[in-house]
Amino acid sequence: MEDFKPNHQYHFEFTGKGTEFFRIWIVNTLLSILTLGIYSAWAKVRTNQYFYGNTKLDDASFQYLADPIKILKGRLIAITLFISYYLLANFYPVYGLYFLIIGLLIIPLLFVLSQSFRMKNTAYRNITFNFHGKIKDSYKIFLIPFIAIIAINAISLTLLPLQEKLLETEETQTEHNTYNDSVQGTDNSSQQETDNKDANKNDNNPPSTDQGSMLSDEELEQLKQGGIALFILSLTLMLLFPVWQYLISRFQLDHTGYGETQFSFHSSIWQFYKMYLLLLLEVIAISIIFALCIAGLVSVLAEGFSTETFQENSGIVIIAIIGYLSIYLYLFAAYSSKHLNLVISSIRIDHIELSSSLTATGFFWLYLTNTILIGISLGLFIPWVRIRSARYRLENIQLFMEQDLNQFTSRQQGDSSAIGEEVGTLFDIDVGL
Amino acid sequence: MQTTKLPGYYFDGASSKRIATYLVIDSEGYVTIDESPINAMPYNTIKTSLRVGNTPRHLNFPDGSSFESEENDQIDQLNQLFGQKNHANIIHRLETSLKFACIALVATIAITWGFIQYGIPALSTPIANLLPTTITDELGRQSLEYIDQTLFEPSQLTTERKSELEKLFKQVIPSNSPQKFSLIFRQSPVIGPNALALPSGHIIFTDEIIQLAEDDHELEAVMAHETGHVINKHTLRGLIQKSALAIAVVAITGDVSTASSLIIALPALILETGYSREFEREADQYAIQYMDDKKIDRQYFATILGKLEKVALEEESEKQVTDSLESPSWQGYLSSHPATEERIKALLTKN
Numbered sequence: 001m002e003d004f005k006p007n008h009q010y011h012f013e014f015t016g017k018g019t020e021f022f023r024i025w026i027v028n029t030l031l032s033i034l035t036l037g038i039y040s041a042w043a044k045v046r047t048n049q050y051f052y053g054n055t056k057l058d059d060a061s062f063q064y065l066a067d068p069i070k071i072l073k074g075r076l077i078a079i080t081l082f083i084s085y086y087l088l089a090n091f092y093p094v095y096g097l098y099f100l101i102i103g104l105l106i107i108p109l110l111f112v113l114s115q116s117f118r119m120k121n122t123a124y125r126n127i128t129f130n131f132h133g134k135i136k137d138s139y140k141i142f143l144i145p146f147i148a149i150i151a152i153n154a155i156s157l158t159l160l161p162l163q164e165k166l167l168e169t170e171e172t173q174t175e176h177n178t179y180n181d182s183v184q185g186t187d188n189s190s191q192q193e194t195d196n197k198d199a200n201k202n203d204n205n206p207p208s209t210d211q212g213s214m215l216s217d218e219e220l221e222q223l224k225q226g227g228i229a230l231f232i233l234s235l236t237l238m239l240l241f242p243v244w245q246y247l248i249s250r251f252q253l254d255h256t257g258y259g260e261t262q263f264s265f266h267s268s269i270w271q272f273y274k275m276y277l278l279l280l281l282e283v284i285a286i287s288i289i290f291a292l293c294i295a296g297l298v299s300v301l302a303e304g305f306s307t308e309t310f311q312e313n314s315g316i317v318i319i320a321i322i323g324y325l326s327i328y329l330y331l332f333a334a335y336s337s338k339h340l341n342l343v344i345s346s347i348r349i350d351h352i353e354l355s356s357s358l359t360a361t362g363f364f365w366l367y368l369t370n371t372i373l374i375g376i377s378l379g380l381f382i383p384w385v386r387i388r389s390a391r392y393r394l395e396n397i398q399l400f401m402e403q404d405l406n407q408f409t410s411r412q413q414g415d416s417s418a419i420g421e422e423v424g425t426l427f428d429i430d431v432g433l
Numbered sequence: 434m435q436t437t438k439l440p441g442y443y444f445d446g447a448s449s450k451r452i453a454t455y456l457v458i459d460s461e462g463y464v465t466i467d468e469s470p471i472n473a474m475p476y477n478t479i480k481t482s483l484r485v486g487n488t489p490r491h492l493n494f495p496d497g498s499s500f501e502s503e504e505n506d507q508i509d510q511l512n513q514l515f516g517q518k519n520h521a522n523i524i525h526r527l528e529t530s531l532k533f534a535c536i537a538l539v540a541t542i543a544i545t546w547g548f549i550q551y552g553i554p555a556l557s558t559p560i561a562n563l564l565p566t567t568i569t570d571e572l573g574r575q576s577l578e579y580i581d582q583t584l585f586e587p588s589q590l591t592t593e594r595k596s597e598l599e600k601l602f603k604q605v606i607p608s609n610s611p612q613k614f615s616l617i618f619r620q621s622p623v624i625g626p627n628a629l630a631l632p633s634g635h636i637i638f639t640d641e642i643i644q645l646a647e648d649d650h651e652l653e654a655v656m657a658h659e660t661g662h663v664i665n666k667h668t669l670r671g672l673i674q675k676s677a678l679a680i681a682v683v684a685i686t687g688d689v690s691t692a693s694s695l696i697i698a699l700p701a702l703i704l705e706t707g708y709s710r711e712f713e714r715e716a717d718q719y720a721i722q723y724m725d726d727k728k729i730d731r732q733y734f735a736t737i738l739g740k741l742e743k744v745a746l747e748e749e750s751e752k753q754v755t756d757s758l759e760s761p762s763w764q765g766y767l768s769s770h771p772a773t774e775e776r777i778k779a780l781l782t783k784n
Contacts, residue, residue, distance in 0.1 A: 020486050023534040027527045030537040033544055046485050046524070053488025060442060060451060060501065061489045063482065087676055125451060126444035126491075126499045259449070380538075408449035 008401045012394040016054035018384035024050055025383040037079075041072035051390055057124065058405050065128070066121040074117075081106075104146075108138040111248075119256060127410045133255035141251050145244040149236050156232045242272035249343050258349060259410040267346035275338050282334055286327055294320055329371075333363035344397060350408075352401040358393070366392050435460055437511065441489075441502030443469065456492065456500050462515035466500070476515035481508060484525045545681075553677045554711065557670040569669055573633020580629075580637075581619075588618035588640050598638070601649060605656040605723065612663060616656075618643075626744055630659040632668035645740050654720050654734035661719025667712040674708050717776055735777045742773040 028043035045068045052062040081103075088099050112135045119129040246269050253265040297316055337358040344356035366389060373381040439456040443466050455467035463473040474494065482491040490508050492500040502508065509522065527533045588595075599616055606614040614634040621627070626642035636659045638652070646652045662668070717734075724731055 016486075020529075023531070024486060024528045026534050026537045026541060027524070030541045030544075031524075033541060042524075046483065046528075049483060049485045050488060053485060063491055083676075125442075125449040126446050126497075126501075127449050406448070406450040410447055 008399075008404055010058050010399045010401075010405070012397050013056040014054055014387075014391040014394045015056060016051060016387045016390060018387045021050060021387055022383040037075075038072065041068040041075055044068070044071055051386075052122065055390075055394060057399070060125050060405075063123040064121060065123055066117070070117075108142040109135055111142070111252075112138045115252060115256075124258070125405070125408070127259040127408060130257045130411065131252075131255055132257070133251055137251065141244075141247045145240045145247075149233070149240060152236045153229065153233050157229055242276050243269055245339075246272045249346075253343075253347055257411070259408045261350045261408050264348045265346050266348050267342065271342060271346070275342055279331070279335055279338060283331060286330070290323055290327060294323070326368075329367055330360065330364045333367055334360035337363045340393070351403075352399055355398045355400070357396045357398070362392060362396075437507060438467070439500075439502045439504045439507055441500050441504070444499050444501065446497035446499060456502065458511060458515075471498075476511060479516070481512060481516065484509065484522060486528070548681065549678065553674050553681075554670075554708065556677065557673040558666075560673050561666040561669045564669065569632040569666070572668065572672075573631035573635055576631050577617075577633075577635060577637075584623045585619035585621050585637075585639075588620050590618055590640055590643065594643070598643070598649075598652065601653055602636070602656055605653060606660055607664070610664065614660070614663065626741060628655050628659050630662035630667070632663065632666065634663050636660070636663070642741075645744070646737055648733060648736075650729050650733040651737035653729065654724060655737055657720035657723040658716045658734075660723075661716035662712065664719065665712070665715050667709075667716070671708060671712065713776070714779075717779065738773050738777055 024046065028039070028046060032038075032040040032043050045064065045066055048064040048066070052064040055062045085099055085103055112131075112133050115131045115133065119131040122129045246267065249267070250265045253263045256263040294316070297319065337360050341356040341358050344354050347354045370385045370389065374385060437458045439458075441454070441456060443452040443454050443456075444450070452469075454469065457465045457467055458476060459465075459473075462476040464476050464479065465471060465473045478495050480493040482493070484490065484505055487503070487505060489501050489503045490505055492502065492508070494500070512522075527537075595618055598618075602614070602616040612634050614636065617635055617637045618640065619637055620640040622641075624639065626645040627639050628642055629637045631637070636656065638655075642655065643652065646655075720734060721731060724734060
């Protein structure tokens with residue numbers, strides 16, 4: 001790309017207005033409620049068309065083409081899955097993890113289907129986008145890091161001493177005790193019987209009629225082991241997460257096309273690590289500054305602090321809480337801007353290069369004002385928030401190219417993989433970028 | 434109507450090439466593109482995209498080419514004159530009317546409020562009755578396991594005192610109910626004087642509340658209150674209402690960014706505590722009914738409530754006191770219960 005001399009530069013323009021969108025939003029919300037959610041599919045099409053239609057590149061607008069009936073079908077499936085997951089996870093919190101795993105297993109499928117649906121229904125200059133990633137590849141990309149994490153953790157766990165003991169005690173102890181305690185006890189005599197059994201079985205616990213909650217040495221050891229396992233798990237997660245993100249972005253963008261023209265993703269795993277490394281440095285620097293500020297404040301007000309009453313120190317506590325929340329929001333903003341900039345500027349469309357100039361402070365201000373606006377209006381400012389957010393994100397994207405935007409050609413009719421798209425139209429769930 | 438000329442862009446559908454030109458519609462309803470060899474075609478063969486706000490319209494020709502134009506009003510007129518009936522434009526008219534937006538706003542708020550206030554609580558009882566008791570047993574088992582690990586220690590009461598209270602408990606619980614009940618004793622420095630009802634019918638009394646009561650009638654009143662929670666399936670209904678609320682929140686707010694949805698979660702939490710306050714009133718009502726039937730002075734209930742309130746106020750910094758276990762996440766006693774004063778007043782004045 002050394003000989004790349006861009007002589008055309010475009011940037012996205014967003015012409016949506018909050019006051020206009022508010023009316024669309026409230027009418028669609030009311031109609032969705034009155035039709036028990038059925039209209040929400042039509043509402044989604046109209047909302048998306050409002051945003052797509054107001055997104056302009058070189059004065060031409062984007063178009064959302066989805067058929068509301070297909071969205072309705074997808075929504076019915078999605079809401080069924082959501083409700084069953086939600087209810088099961090609530091009523092059987094102990095098995096929540098299993099439901100989560102089952103839920104995670106369908107994500108790769110949904111990713112491909114929804115991506116394909118969205119791209120196919122997006123048009124610009126009368127040419128549609130397309131996504132042709134394979135479900136098989138999607139599973140590979142989503143699951144390989146998972147398998148790696150499980151493998152690393154399994155190996156590290158077997159290397160830990162006392163591991164067998166941990167499993168044994170867990171099985172025998174907890175299962176029996178709690179079973180007795182819960183199933184029994186319809187009347188008071190059987191309750192006492194159970195209590196006695198409990199006392200006999202639990203030699204570690206002090207002799208009592210109830211199941212004690214005091215921690216024995218063994219349990220403490222289990223806790224320690226659990227802590228180490230958790231540490232290794234989070235370490236592997238943190239180290240593999242950038243790789244995973246990179247692979248997903250690459251999969252998504254390498255298989256996207258505009259008409260016959262292919263997108264490609266020009267980045268490397270190192271770029272993703274670099275982004276997180278910079279973010280980590282920022283976290284450390286900010287934490288140190290924040291800690292110093294608080295320490296300074298405390299020493300200035302040292303006399304007040306020594307009285308140990310909450311009221312007199314509440315000023316510092318409030319400052320600390322506000323400071324903490326702002327830092328949290330700022331880091332979220334820093335992450336969002338860095339991540340979006342990296343992904344967008346790595347996209348090549350034929351010879352077109354993209355750049356994105358989002359900033360942490362820009363996002364911080366956006367998030368902060370959005371949160372306050374929604375908070376004080378109890379949600380009524382959602383339309384304005386959505387318009388502002390879209391405008392900020394879009395208007396920071398530039399395109400550089402050698403030629404103008406007239407050079408693209410549409411795909412030949414009928415060469416789309418029929419089965420994938422048929423299934424794809426069943427779902428409409430937004431995942432990804 | 435005379436010949437109409439609409440400015441816009443023509444796209445042939447095969448390439449992204451853009452031609453800035455005019456769409457020409459003659460008085461007969463035939464359409465041509467200015468300075469283009471395309472054949473004249475009747476207007477009603479064109480498919481116009483829906484009008485949403487003031488976004489540009491796309492007129493799609495049968496051959497796959499299209500014309501993009503911002504002349505929305507003129508296109509609407511043409512649609513009426515030559516095109517097929519355009520029902521979707523009713524929606525557009527609603528979406529642009531300020532009057533209707535105000536009506537929609539009021540209606541949306543009213544329906545949402547009514548659904549949350551009356552709809553969800555009314556729905557939860559029949560749903561709770563439909564669910565098999567295995568669910569409540571399982572819930573109770575898990576909760577007991579959890580709180581035993583986190584909050585409780587073995588009770589220090591003497592066996593005699595326990596059997597005394599168990600005898601009392603047998604009188605309080607309804608004899609003809611399919612619901613199982615059992616009384617459990619625990620000590621808990623963490624939550625202090627308190628009693629909890631689990632959906633499985635396990636009712637837990639802390640040693641601290643037993644010591645706090647000066648008369649067993651006070652404990653009897655608390656037992657009746659907790660029994661009221663179990664009989665009215667409050668934990669299960671609470672979960673159902675919480676789930677319904679979550680689903681409703683997702684349905685109404687749709688896809689809002691993460692930072693904003695945090696704020697949405699707050700009103701939801703306030704509503705949840707409102708539900709549990711309603712449950713407390715129901716349980717109080719049950720206890721009052723019981724005491725009246727047994728000709729026990731309601732004052733006993735008022736006394737123990739007053740004492741609990743006092744303890745709660747003393748430990749203001751740690752508002753850990755709670756009464757009925759709605760879920761493993763603890764809600765402050767004062768927020769999830771109606772004001773004690775109000776409760777005492779209600780139970781002393783009602784007939």
